[in-house]
Amino acid sequence: MTQLLVETRGLRKYFNTSRGKLHAVDGVDFSIEEGKTLGIVGESGCGKSTLGRVILRLTDATEGEVLYQGKDILTYGRKKMLDMRKKMQMIFQDPYASLNPRMTVSEIIAEPIRIMKTLEDKQQINRRVYQMMNVVGLSGRLVNAYPHELDGGRRQRIGVARALAVDPAFIVCDEPVSALDVSIQAQILNMLMDLQEEFGLTYMFITHDLSVVKHISDDIGVMYLGQCVELSSSRQLFERPLHPYTQALLDAIPMPDPDHAMGEILKGEVTSPIEPSPGCRFANRCKHAHEACLGQDIPVYQPFPGHQVKCVLYQEGAE
Amino acid sequence: MTSKTANWEFSEELFEEYKKKSQIAEVWRRLKKSKTAMLGLFVLTTIILLALFADLIRNYQSMAIEQNIMNRLQSPNSTHWFGTDAQGRDLFARVIHGARISLLLGFSCTAISVFVGLILGSVAGYFGGKIDGVIMRILDSIMSIPAILLSLAIVAVLGQSIPNLIIAMTVAYVPGFARIVRASVLTVIGNEYIEAAKASGLGTFRIISKYVLPNAFGPIIVEITMSVASVIKAVAGLSFIGLGIIPPTPEWGAMLSESREFMRYNPYLVLYPGLAIVLTSLSLNLLGDGLRDALDPRLKD
Ligand SMILES: Nc1ncnc2c1ncn2[C@@H]1O[C@H](COP(=O)(O)OP(=O)(O)OP(=O)(O)O)[C@@H](O)[C@H]1O
Ligand SMILES: [Mg+2]
Numbered sequence: 001m002t003q004l005l006v007e008t009r010g011l012r013k014y015f016n017t018s019r020g021k022l023h024a025v026d027g028v029d030f031s032i033e034e035g036k037t038l039g040i041v042g043e044s045g046c047g048k049s050t051l052g053r054v055i056l057r058l059t060d061a062t063e064g065e066v067l068y069q070g071k072d073i074l075t076y077g078r079k080k081m082l083d084m085r086k087k088m089q090m091i092f093q094d095p096y097a098s099l100n101p102r103m104t105v106s107e108i109i110a111e112p113i114r115i116m117k118t119l120e121d122k123q124q125i126n127r128r129v130y131q132m133m134n135v136v137g138l139s140g141r142l143v144n145a146y147p148h149e150l151d152g153g154r155r156q157r158i159g160v161a162r163a164l165a166v167d168p169a170f171i172v173c174d175e176p177v178s179a180l181d182v183s184i185q186a187q188i189l190n191m192l193m194d195l196q197e198e199f200g201l202t203y204m205f206i207t208h209d210l211s212v213v214k215h216i217s218d219d220i221g222v223m224y225l226g227q228c229v230e231l232s233s234s235r236q237l238f239e240r241p242l243h244p245y246t247q248a249l250l251d252a253i254p255m256p257d258p259d260h261a262m263g264e265i266l267k268g269e270v271t272s273p274i275e276p277s278p279g280c281r282f283a284n285r286c287k288h289a290h291e292a293c294l295g296q297d298i299p300v301y302q303p304f305p306g307h308q309v310k311c312v313l314y315q316e317g318a319e
Numbered sequence: 320m321t322s323k324t325a326n327w328e329f330s331e332e333l334f335e336e337y338k339k340k341s342q343i344a345e346v347w348r349r350l351k352k353s354k355t356a357m358l359g360l361f362v363l364t365t366i367i368l369l370a371l372f373a374d375l376i377r378n379y380q381s382m383a384i385e386q387n388i389m390n391r392l393q394s395p396n397s398t399h400w401f402g403t404d405a406q407g408r409d410l411f412a413r414v415i416h417g418a419r420i421s422l423l424l425g426f427s428c429t430a431i432s433v434f435v436g437l438i439l440g441s442v443a444g445y446f447g448g449k450i451d452g453v454i455m456r457i458l459d460s461i462m463s464i465p466a467i468l469l470s471l472a473i474v475a476v477l478g479q480s481i482p483n484l485i486i487a488m489t490v491a492y493v494p495g496f497a498r499i500v501r502a503s504v505l506t507v508i509g510n511e512y513i514e515a516a517k518a519s520g521l522g523t524f525r526i527i528s529k530y531v532l533p534n535a536f537g538p539i540i541v542e543i544t545m546s547v548a549s550v551i552k553a554v555a556g557l558s559f560i561g562l563g564i565i566p567p568t569p570e571w572g573a574m575l576s577e578s579r580e581f582m583r584y585n586p587y588l589v590l591y592p593g594l595a596i597v598l599t600s601l602s603l604n605l606l607g608d609g610l611r612d613a614l615d616p617r618l619k620d
Contacts, residue, residue, distance in 0.1 A: 016448075058517050085520045098511035101617055102533050112519035146616045162515065 004070070005202045006055070006088075006170055007031040011064035013047070013054045020275040024050040026226035027064075029300075032219070034169075037196070037203040039217030039234065041210055041249070045273070047226040048206045049093070052172040055204070056088055057081060068170070086116050089163035093175040095155035099147040106143040109133065109161045118166050132161040136191065153184035157191075164195065170202045178207065189216060210249055214238060222246045225273050225281040232307035242309040244286045280311065288313055349613040356609020362602035366595070370418035377412035384408070384567050392585055401591045404574075405581055406567070414591050417569035420481070424554055424570075425547035425599070428488040433543055435489070436496025441527050441535075443497065444504030455501070458494040466491040467556050474562045484563065488550050499542050503535035510534075537611050544607035548600030571595050 013025040024047040032038045040048050054061045057073065065072045073084050089112070092098035099108055109129045112118075119125050130140055136157040147155055156176060163171055173192065177185040193216060196203060207213050213220055213234075220237045222230040222245065230243040241247045248266050268285035279294035280286070286293070292312045301314040350356050369376070377383065387407035395402040401410035443454040461469065473487035507513070508531060516526050555572025557563030564570040566577070571592040578588035612618050 053514065056518055058514050082520045085518065090515070090518045092511040092515060094511055098515050100512045100516075100530055100534070102615075111516070111521075115520045148617045159515075162519075 002033045002035065004031045005034040005068065006204070007065075007067040007070075008055065009065040009067070011051070011054060011066065012062045013050050013059065014062045017274060022274045023226045023276060024273065025054060025061075026276075028221075028223075028226075028228045030219075030221050030228060030231055032170075032202055032204060034202055035196075035200050036218040037205050037216055039213035039220040040204060040206045040223060041208065041213050041220060042223030043208055043270075045270075046223045047273075048208075048223055049174050051223070052090065052174050052204060052206055056085075056090055056172055058090075082116060085112075086118060086166045087168050088170045088172070089166065089168040090172045090174060091156075091159050091163050091176045094179050095152050095159055096147075096179070098159050099155055101147055104144050104146055105133070105138070105150075105158055108147070108158055109165050112162060112166045116166050128165060129161075132165050135164065135195070136161045152180050153187065156180060156184075156188055160188075160191070160195070164199070167199075168201070170204070172204045172206070174206045175208065176205075177212065178209065185212075192216070210253055222249070225271060225276065227281065227310060229282065229310045230308065232304075236304070236307050240304075240307075242303065242307065242314060243282075243311050244288055244313075245282045248285075346610075346613045350609050353609040353612065355605045356613070359602040359605030359607075359609065362598055363606060366418060366599055366602070367422065369415045370422055373412075373415040373419065376415060377409060379412070379416055382409045382412035383416045383569050386567075392581065394585070395587055402585070402587045404578065404588060408567075410588070410591055413569035413574060414571070414595055417571050417574060417592065418595065420564065420568065421551050421554070421571040421595070422599070424481070424485065424488065425550045427485050428492060428550045429543060429546045431485070431489045432492035432496050432546065433539070435493045437500050437532065437539075439493070440497040440500025441504050441531060444501040445508060445523070445527055445531060451501075454497070458497050461490065462494040462498075466553060470553065470557060471560065471562055474557065479562060479565060481564075484554065484557070487557075488553060491553070492546060492550065496539070496542065496546075499538055500535065503538050504531055507531050507534045533614075536614065540607045540611045541604075544603040545600070547603055548596055551596050551599070 008028055008030055011025055011028045012023075015022040015024055026047075028051060030038060040051065042048055050059070053059045055066050057066075061074055064074075066074050068084065068087065073081065076084060103111070106126070106129045109132055110125050113125050113128060119128055129143070133140060133142070138154060138157050138161065142150070142154070147158065150158070156179075159176070176192065177188050180188060189212065192203070195201060203216070205213060205216055217234045220230075220232065220234050221228045222237075222243065224245050230237065230241070230246045232242075237246065238250070241250050252266070266285055271281050271284060277294075278297050280289070280298050283289040283293040292315075298310050298312055300308050300310050301316070302308050303314040373379070385408070387403075390399070390403050390407035391405055392407075393399055393403040395410075399409050399411065401414060404410055404413070439454050439458065443451040469491045470484075470487040473490060474483055477483040477486065504527075513526060513530055516530050521529070551572050553572075554563050554570065555575050558570065558573035559576035564573040566573065574592040575589055575596075578585070578592075582589050
């Protein structure tokens with residue numbers, strides 16, 4: 001019997017900007033089972049990173065709940081949250097910006113251990129650092145190297161080792177391979193999948209690349225301008241995409257088969273995330289759009305078991 | 320599976336070697352490689368030593384303070400290396416004794432302004448929003464008053480003394496530092512390693528001191544080295560209008576302004592105090608540049 005590890009309820013994050021409230025994350029509900037991977041896809045600026053950061057409390061949520069094993073961690077005080085951080089870690093997007101240039105590899109990996117005091121003895125910490133480097137395939141010779149001496153792939157391995165050092169259960173991977181060479185992307189992805197199996201990790205895997213997420217995810221959530229417009233198992237989503245936006249994304253994946261006609265490329269401007277008017281945010285780019293899409297917020301429909309979509313086309317009795 | 324096949328021997332030595340190398344010794348080793356930084360360090364040390372042992376070299380009371388009209392305005396010669404001023408005081412004695420007050424003023428004002436500027440600037444930059452707005456508006460209003468007027472007003476209110484002079488200078492210099500700190504903090508905090516530190520549970524104060532400031536320090540060091548000389552010059556300005564150092568106390572800036580009437584025919588009167596200011600600021604500058612590079616592991620060798 002699998003159980004839910006992480007769950008969000010009505011999660012919102014608004015940024016105050018000079019032009020008004022920017023709805024970066026606007027009511028996201030999902031849940032991730034222990035040991036599974038939830039992929040989050042969506043184009044640049046739709047709030048994927050913000051979602052990850054809010055879940056890990058790197059930034060304060062405006063509204064909503066983040067449940068870890070059923071308890072809302074957003075209510076936790078400083079001390080309890082520090083304990084929580086041992087369970088939840090993050091792998092960052094840009095391996096060139098996510099490592100402090102003034103710290104050596106071993107200092108970087110040891111940092112979370114030291115702060116959270118999962119180990120106190122110096123030699124034990126060193127051993128743990130060494131073991132982590134081993135786990136992510138970094139040569140032990142690099143303990144005293146500085147990040148700038150290493151290539152992107154190795155740097156990202158340091159980022160992975162740092163996240164794993166305190167033995168977490170849940171890891172938010174924020175586009176961990178998008179900044180890397182294609183040849184290295186596969187290596188890192190495979191490593192992440194191996195690590196998941198070995199340590200029983202639960203992932204939230206953020207990406208803008210559907211072909212990456214297909215491999216690694218059990219479930220997929222599609223985000224558009226701060227909202228989760230479709231959520232289902234990975235298989236269902238690829239076999240039967242429901243939301244017009246998801247369909248457009250899938251059509252845009254380049255196919256090796258020359259006879260396969262590329263779907264229509266998305267046209268139209270992305271609506272501004274600053275104080276959007278109620279209604280479907282995709283409407284101005286959607287070929288199915290009609291009056292029902294505008295004026296009021298679109299509820300979530302579930303036309304098939306376990307397959308949720310935020311689109312009036314699937315309203316009961318529609319069409 | 321990576322972790323099962325690979326099997327490196329753990330060796331404590333690798334970590335030991337690192338510990339020995341790092342810390343101050345490593346920075347020193349790299350600083351030594353820079354010839355200009357070493358030159359700066361040498362000149363600065365010499366000036367500081369001269370100031371410290373000034374009493375052993377030239378007597379303060381009889382050489383630097385007491386007037387001796389018989390000897391006035393002598394050009395540099397074997398007894399008076401730098402010549403004598405209009406009151407017949409030995410200029411060399413006044414320069415090395417003056418170093419004490421000039422360096423004290425230059426360094427203490429800079430140190431206090433840097434300290435306060437670091438706190439205000441990093442808080443403003445790191446937290447942003449309203450805190451940033453309030454701090455920066457207050458600093459802006461201080462900056463809108465010309466530094467010399469501001470110091471003048473403060474000294475006039477508090478009274479003419481060296482501690483008050485330090486307070487006056489510090490108030491005038493803090494806003495500049497705070498701005499530079501804030502600007503470099505802003506360029507640093509966008510980096511994901513700050514987020515990573517948060518995710519590791521590091522507190523705000525430690526994030527600022529361990530992650531933000533070390534990476535923001537380059538421009539700040541340069542500003543520090545410029546500021547010492549600039550403070551000395553500002554004191555000269557105050558002395559000029561009679562609100563700085565009270566004569567006959569020797570101080571480089573004050574000496575410059577005292578000599579203004581005689582400068583035309585006795586240029587050495589401004590040459591030596593001026594040179595002292597220039598050398599101090601130049602050596603600090605060279606040292607600061609070298610230090611900035613030595614502290615940055617990216618520029619290793
Ligand atoms: N600190 C902030 N202040 C104001 N707006 C922000 C802030 N951080 C993010 N945003 C805005 O929130 C929205 C979502 O940003 P986010 O970084 O989460 O997008 P993303 O989906 O991760 O994009 P990418 O694929 O480019 O990483 C964007 O419009 C962005 O401009
Ligand atoms: Mg992002």
